Amino acid sequence: MTATKPAKWGLRTLAFGYLGLLLLAPVGMIFFKTFEHGLGPPVEAMTSPDAIHAIWLTLLMVAVAVPLNTIFGVACALLLVRHKWKGNAILDGVINLPFAISPIVVGLSLFLLYGNDGWFGPTLSEWGIQVLFSTPGMVLASVFVSLPFVVREVVPVLQEIGTEQEQAASTLGANGWQTFWRITLPAIRWGVAYGVVLTTARVLGEFGAVTIVSGSISGETETLPLFVAKAFEQFNEEAAYAGAIVLALLALTTLLLMSVGGRKAKAGASGPIPIVSDTAISTSNTKEGS
Amino acid sequence: MGITVEGARKRFGDFQALDDVSIDVPDGSLTALLGPSGSGKSTLLRAIAGLEELDAGQVVINGQDATGTPAQKREVGFVFQHYAAFKHMTVFGNVAFGLKIRKWDKEKASERVHELLRLVQLDGLAQRYPDQLSGGQRQRMALARALAVEPQVLLLDEPFGALDAKVRKDLRTWLRRLHEEMHVTTIFVTHDQEEAMDVAEQLVVMNRGRVEQSGTADDLYEHPANEFVMSFVGEVNRLGESFVRPHDMEVVLDADDRTEEGLVQRIVALGFEIRVEFVLGDGTEVWAQLTRNELQRLELREGQIAYLRPVQAKSFNGSSPSDPGASTPRGPRDEGDAEVSAAV
Numbered sequence: 354m355t356a357t358k359p360a361k362w363g364l365r366t367l368a369f370g371y372l373g374l375l376l377l378a379p380v381g382m383i384f385f386k387t388f389e390h391g392l393g394p395p396v397e398a399m400t401s402p403d404a405i406h407a408i409w410l411t412l413l414m415v416a417v418a419v420p421l422n423t424i425f426g427v428a429c430a431l432l433l434v435r436h437k438w439k440g441n442a443i444l445d446g447v448i449n450l451p452f453a454i455s456p457i458v459v460g461l462s463l464f465l466l467y468g469n470d471g472w473f474g475p476t477l478s479e480w481g482i483q484v485l486f487s488t489p490g491m492v493l494a495s496v497f498v499s500l501p502f503v504v505r506e507v508v509p510v511l512q513e514i515g516t517e518q519e520q521a522a523s524t525l526g527a528n529g530w531q532t533f534w535r536i537t538l539p540a541i542r543w544g545v546a547y548g549v550v551l552t553t554a555r556v557l558g559e560f561g562a563v564t565i566v567s568g569s570i571s572g573e574t575e576t577l578p579l580f581v582a583k584a585f586e587q588f589n590e591e592a593a594y595a596g597a598i599v600l601a602l603l604a605l606t607t608l609l610l611m612s613v614g615g616r617k618a619k620a621g622a623s624g625p626i627p628i629v630s631d632t633a634i635s636t637s638n639t640k641e642g643s
Numbered sequence: 644m645g646i647t648v649e650g651a652r653k654r655f656g657d658f659q660a661l662d663d664v665s666i667d668v669p670d671g672s673l674t675a676l677l678g679p680s681g682s683g684k685s686t687l688l689r690a691i692a693g694l695e696e697l698d699a700g701q702v703v704i705n706g707q708d709a710t711g712t713p714a715q716k717r718e719v720g721f722v723f724q725h726y727a728a729f730k731h732m733t734v735f736g737n738v739a740f741g742l743k744i745r746k747w748d749k750e751k752a753s754e755r756v757h758e759l760l761r762l763v764q765l766d767g768l769a770q771r772y773p774d775q776l777s778g779g780q781r782q783r784m785a786l787a788r789a790l791a792v793e794p795q796v797l798l799l800d801e802p803f804g805a806l807d808a809k810v811r812k813d814l815r816t817w818l819r820r821l822h823e824e825m826h827v828t829t830i831f832v833t834h835d836q837e838e839a840m841d842v843a844e845q846l847v848v849m850n851r852g853r854v855e856q857s858g859t860a861d862d863l864y865e866h867p868a869n870e871f872v873m874s875f876v877g878e879v880n881r882l883g884e885s886f887v888r889p890h891d892m893e894v895v896l897d898a899d900d901r902t903e904e905g906l907v908q909r910i911v912a913l914g915f916e917i918r919v920e921f922v923l924g925d926g927t928e929v930w931a932q933l934t935r936n937e938l939q940r941l942e943l944r945e946g947q948i949a950y951l952r953p954v955q956a957k958s959f960n961g962s963s964p965s966d967p968g969a970s971t972p973r974g975p976r977d978e979g980d981a982e983v984s985a986a987v
Contacts, residue, residue: 517727520694521785523714524721525741525792535740539731 380601387594395595398584403572404592407580408599411557413488414576418495418556423549426503427541433504434511451500459497460565463490467566486568491576494562499555503548510544511537546611553607557600577603644670644705645828646691646796651700653686653852660686661697662852668845670705671826673819675833675843679875683852684832685800691830692798693717705795705828720789720827724801726781728773734760734784735769741792759787762821779810786818790825799831803838815842836876840864848872870959880929885956892931893952894919894941902950905929907943919943921951 387395398404429448433441451459467474467484477484484490518540522532538545560578567574569583577600584592646668653661661683668674676684689695691702693714702709709717729737738759742752760766763783773781782802789797802818803811819842822829833839839846840860847857848871856868860876867873873886880887882903895902905921908928912918917933931951933941943949 517723517725518729520714521721521723521727521729521788522740524692524694524717524719525788526715526718526744527740528715531744536729 383594383597383601386590387598394591395598398589398592398595399599401592403575404580404596406572407575407577407596410488410491410575411577411600411603414491414495414559414563415553415556417492418499419549419552421496422500422552423503423545425500426548426552427507427538427545429504430507430511430541431537433508435516448501448504451498456494456498456559456561456563457565460494460562463494463497463562463566467493485566486570486574488574490566491563491574494566495556495559498559498562499552502551502555503545506548506551507541507544510541514540546614550607550611554604557603557607645672646705646830647701647703648687648691649701649703651687651690651702652698653683653690653695654698659852661690661700664700664849664852664854666847666854666857668828668830671828672845673822673829673831673843674845674847675831675839676847676849677833677836677839677875678849679834681851682849684834684849687849688798688800688830688832691796692719692721694721718792718795720792720794720797722782722785722789722797722799722802724804726773726778726785726805728781728785730773733770733772734765734776737773737784738787738791740788745792755791756787759791762790763787777810778806779814782806782814786821790827794827797827797829799829801832801834804833811838818842840876846876848875850875867957873957873959878932882927882929882953882956885953885958887929887953887956889918889930889932891953891955892929893954894931894933894937894943895950895952896941898950899952902952905949905951907945907947907949910938910943910945921949923951 399408429444432438433445464485465471467477467490469475469478474484482489484493514537518536519532522536527535558578559576560582563576564579564582567576567579569575569579571580571583575583577596581593581596581600584590584596646666648664648666651661651664652659664683664687666676666687676687678684686695690697690700691704693709693712693716697710700710704717704719729740732740735756738756739752742755747755757766757769760769763786765780765783765787768776768780773784776784782805786799786802799818803814806814815838818831831842844859845857846860846863848855848863850871855875856863856872858866863872863876867876870886873879878889880889880892898904903923905923907919908922909920910917911920912935915935917935917938918930919933919938920928920930922928929951941949
């Protein structure tokens with residue numbers, strides 16, 4: 354499509370205007386507000402025991418939920434793409450549920466399941482496992498809401514790369530496991546990386562579901578988003594803004610680590626995101642008996 | 644020894660890809676599976692490699708029943724039409740892959756890889772990535788990768804299909820030489836009869852999941868078992884119930900009782916070879932292949948009337964190519980190929 358010059362500039366202005374007004378301005382304001390009186394106040398706000406605990410707990414959520422959902426996500430994507438089966442349509446739909454359901458609903462449903470009157474609650478508390486108002490419940494909520502990202506990122510990449518490289522590996526003597534580690538995983542690494550970034554961002558920022566199952570007890574079950582919300586409600590603006598900045602920096606760090614890590618892993622020829630490549634031709638000729 | 648397939652059947656949904664196929668590939672030979680798309684030739688090759696599971700039938704490789712053996716244990720080298728290069732590995736890494744899996748000693752493996760890269764003339768490009776190579780180079784890399792593990796058999800699935808005409812011809816010649824040096828039993832799939840005749844010692848013509856005929860290029864050309872083979876291996880004109888090769892159509896200017904009248908519709912010069920297209924009285928379109936000298940002698944022009952005399956015609960007694968009675972799966976030779984001289 355060829356656009357005229359004014360149209361092009363019009364579109365650009367629109368895009369940047371939209372982003373500026375709706376994304377950059379609010380985020381910029383937070384930075385401005387936080388560091389309005391220098392580094393001192395925000396640093397002080399974030400070194401209080403509750404704040405440090407909130408940061409630690411948030412990182413713990415990431416450390417548990419992200420690896421779990423990455424492993425599950427890759428396995429699920431392989432199942433969906435490589436092993437065609439009638440139940441796949443159902444699986445595919447169910448995986449999307451967390452996208453469709455409001456986090457509050459997720460929180461409430463977990464509450465029902467693990468509460469004292471729930472299905473699992475009484476049994477688990479007999480075994481001495483407290484799910485609600487403690488870390489296990491928060492982990493469950495985080496895993497639930499961030500579940501689809503890796504699957505959704507990896508599925509198209511798997512479809513794109515096709516099966517020929519894997520078949521070639523098997524004729525060269527590689528078993529399924531060796532083929533996965535040496536051929537499939539390196540080929541889908543960018544999809545996995547983006548899935549991990551999105552999952553991490555989602556877990557870092559999760560508020561609705563975690564609020565309900567955690568009870569938001571300061572210094573105990575309060576993640577960083579909950580800390581920010583509470584500080585804001587208590588007119589502790591400095592802590593609220595500083596917490597928000599820490600959240601933003603954590604997310605940025607993830608993005609940065611991913612792109613650096615990905616580049617190192619490849620150090621090869623093609624550009625950073627070879628999503629559209631010449632493998633397209635090889636995807637369609639697998640089952641045709643020509 | 645060599646490769647034997649017995650009674651292979653394979654169905655994809657309601658498409659019968661292989662319908663009771665049996666072939667015999669002698670040890671150390673270079674055999675082409677030739678057929679139009681959908682004929683089952685690739686499926687057969689993939690079944691030999693273990694990449695496709697047969698519904699019924701048996702695959703024997705070098706005297707051992709390999710039917711139930713997974714691909715990774717069959718010790719076949721397989722080359723794909725679209726190279727199937729490992730994109731995240733260098734050329735060296737690609738070729739070394741099979742050796743790494745077999746846990747070869749690093750130094751020995753490196754030596755072997757470079758030996759193979761020299762063989763396929765890629766030695767200077769060992770540290771390149773596949774997307775820095777041309778199509779022909781990628782395919783040679785894929786070939787080196789397949790050969791590195793010293794496979795019992797080498798299987799190539801339309802190996803030159805994605806390459807342009809010039810590179811294709813070069814690689815063809817090169818593959819034939821390579822085979823002369825290595826003598827590994829090789830099967831390659833192609834839909835190009837010229838390519839098959841150029842490279843292979845033995846041809847297996849397939850159509851609709853069946854073997855129509857197998858034999859040497861001369862066998863198939865001179866003694867086609869049926870209409871399908873005759874028209875697939877070489878050009879053919881149909882005159883009523885019989886078939887005539889364009890170079891067996893003699894063009895004369897005077898009629899006699901063995902000629903047929905035709906209107907010269909088009910004269911196409913393809914270098915030394917001239918293609919003269921005729922329309923006969925009953926509307927049939929045929930063509931004759933002449934040399935430039937013959938054309939000059941006849942002084943043919945488009946729009947004039949000339950007479951055609953089929954020197955050698957074949958008829959297959961009305962049998963259709965898919966008719967099982969007409970196909971001679973393993974013995975080529977003359978079945979139902981009554982040679983009729985002229986008289987159309």
